Amino acid sequence: xxxxxxxxxxxxxxxxPTFVLALGLCPTLAxxxxxxxxxxxxxxxxxxxxxxxxxxxxxxxxxxxxxxxxCYIVVIATFVTITELTMKAYSPALNRxxxxxxxxxxxxxxVLGRAEAYASKASVVNSFFDGLGMGVGFTLALIxxxxxxxxxxxGKILGFTxxxxxxxxxxLAMPSGALLLIGLLLGFFNLIKREK
Amino acid sequence: xxNQNNLVVSVSPHLHKDESVSKIMWMxxxxxxxxxxxxxxxxxxxxxWAIILGVVTALxxxxxxxxxxxxxxxxxxxxxxxxxxxxxxxxxxRVPFWLPVIGAIFSIAIGKQVFGGLGQNxxxxxxxxxxxxxxxxxxxxxxxxxxxxxxxxTQATPLAALKEGKLIEKIATLDLFLxxxxxxxxxxxxxxxxxxxxxxxxxxxxxxxxxxxxxxxxGVFTYIFGGKGLFAGDWLFHILTGxxxxxxxxxATDYVTSPLTRKGQIIFGIGCGLITSVIRLWGGYPEGASYxxxxxxxxxxxxxxxxxxxVYGLK
Numbered sequence: 001x002x003x004x005x006x007x008x009x010x011x012x013x014x015x016x017p018t019f020v021l022a023l024g025l026c027p028t029l030a031x032x033x034x035x036x037x038x039x040x041x042x043x044x045x046x047x048x049x050x051x052x053x054x055x056x057x058x059x060x061x062x063x064x065x066x067x068x069x070x071c072y073i074v075v076i077a078t079f080v081t082i083t084e085l086t087m088k089a090y091s092p093a094l095n096r097x098x099x100x101x102x103x104x105x106x107x108x109x110x111v112l113g114r115a116e117a118y119a120s121k122a123s124v125v126n127s128f129f130d131g132l133g134m135g136v137g138f139t140l141a142l143i144x145x146x147x148x149x150x151x152x153x154x155g156k157i158l159g160f161t162x163x164x165x166x167x168x169x170x171x172l173a174m175p176s177g178a179l180l181l182i183g184l185l186l187g188f189f190n191l192i193k194r195e196k
Numbered sequence: 197x198x199n200q201n202n203l204v205v206s207v208s209p210h211l212h213k214d215e216s217v218s219k220i221m222w223m224x225x226x227x228x229x230x231x232x233x234x235x236x237x238x239x240x241x242x243x244x245w246a247i248i249l250g251v252v253t254a255l256x257x258x259x260x261x262x263x264x265x266x267x268x269x270x271x272x273x274x275x276x277x278x279x280x281x282x283x284x285x286x287x288x289x290r291v292p293f294w295l296p297v298i299g300a301i302f303s304i305a306i307g308k309q310v311f312g313g314l315g316q317n318x319x320x321x322x323x324x325x326x327x328x329x330x331x332x333x334x335x336x337x338x339x340x341x342x343x344x345x346x347x348x349x350t351q352a353t354p355l356a357a358l359k360e361g362k363l364i365e366k367i368a369t370l371d372l373f374l375x376x377x378x379x380x381x382x383x384x385x386x387x388x389x390x391x392x393x394x395x396x397x398x399x400x401x402x403x404x405x406x407x408x409x410x411x412x413x414x415g416v417f418t419y420i421f422g423g424k425g426l427f428a429g430d431w432l433f434h435i436l437t438g439x440x441x442x443x444x445x446x447x448a449t450d451y452v453t454s455p456l457t458r459k460g461q462i463i464f465g466i467g468c469g470l471i472t473s474v475i476r477l478w479g480g481y482p483e484g485a486s487y488x489x490x491x492x493x494x495x496x497x498x499x500x501x502x503x504x505x506x507v508y509g510l511k
């Protein structure tokens with residue numbers, strides 16, 4: 001059991017997909033304007049990761065070596081389609097806010113990266129916890145970035161305005177501000193890691 | 197070990213000159229004083245507060261970051277002082293007090309110390325701060341005060357008025373030269389800027405290559421394309437307005453972020469001039485000097501690579 005918890009925890013801190021592996025930066029930059037978007041994107045990606053990791057770990061012995069990437073993509077695309085249709089049905093507003101970035105989870109490098117680097121070599125249960133850990137790590141990173149961007153860039157937290165006289169720094173609501181912020185956070189987490 | 201330290205020999209030539217980085221920096225500070233004094237005279241004491249806040253915050257940020265990263269504290273070498281001063285010169289006079297503070301923190305922390313301090317930065321730190329403030333709080337960064345009124349009447353800069361097509365009455369060239377116009381604190385009085393620049397040029401702290409090619413290119417380009425037809429632009433107006441003179445003499449010539457060779461400096465100046473005029477004539481912003489210098493800063497390593505001087509004796 002402890003092994004599984006370790007599998008899970010490594011995705012959150014030691015191998016955080018955004019801040020340590022630097023994977024999946026494209027959706028991170030694009031959707032982290034508000035916390036709601038960040039959470040929605042994080043949950044969608046976690047679901048796809050879980051599903052694809054488990055299925056790929058199950059059929060890893062049946063997939064021919066030479067066409068493994070197309071096979072992974074088919075599995076991933078299936079889960080993305082499920083996610084997208086569910087999102088369209090139950091929260092169309094979120095789907096509109098995330099836009100093209102929901103179908104683009106298919107080519108999210110975290111999902112494909114974990115399939116190639118982990119699920120194709122590990123057992124089903126291990127892959128499940130790896131996918132869960134990576135997904136939660138990605139979601140937490142998105143929440144951190146989008147919380148900072150929403151507060152400093154728009155002066156809001158989850159849509160509310162906590163301080164009336166606060167003057168939002170416009171640039172953080174734009175992609176250039178997101179790049180700057182992610183760079184600083186990457187540096188910050190590297191600093192912590194080095195000092196340990 | 198102790199003795200060995202006394203025996204370190206530096207690279208030849210072993211000529212001694214009474215110059216050091218910090219002396220040059222303080223000389224640049226002295227050369228900037230007339231422009232600041234003119235700005236304070238034109239816009240009132242609020243301008244002085246912005247300048248003091250910018251400089252003090254820049255020095256404090258530098259000291260705090262150097263203590264935190266356990267490096268030698270070098271706030272007395274003047275480089276942080278210049279950054280704070282130039283940043284304040286690039287602000288409108290009546291800004292909220294936190295604007296120069298945040299700008300100076302950003303200039304020093306992101307523009308300079310992130311790269312490793314003096315000599316390592318890619319971009320001119322003061323301009324990094326200015327562009328950041330302009331992107332964050334455009335409302336405050338474009339609220340210019342009318343000159344010599346001291347009662348906070350806002351007025352568009354001549355370039356902004358030109359862009360919006362509202363430049364109805366022509367401003368006298370002498371007024372532009374002396375600084376009787378809306379604008380940033382340090383950029384308005386061309387006479388004071390030229391005084392400082394002449395001091396630097398005569399003492400040999402800067403060479404003419406960047407500023408002259410920069411101003412000349414802007415003049416020629418705006419003369420050709422700035423008017424209704426070709427060769428009908430008001431080139432003198434374009435040279436005397438905006439941050440062109442301040443940028444050309446004091447920011448484009450920054451040792452760290454400009455090319456090393458003369459040939460490279462001429463390319464740098466022409467590039468700055470072209471980008472400035474293109475932004476002014478066809479871009480979305482009324483003024484482009486700060487963006488032009490930053491873009492050419494980014495190109496500096498490439499310019500340096502292709503204008504390397506030939507090693508003596510080699511083909």
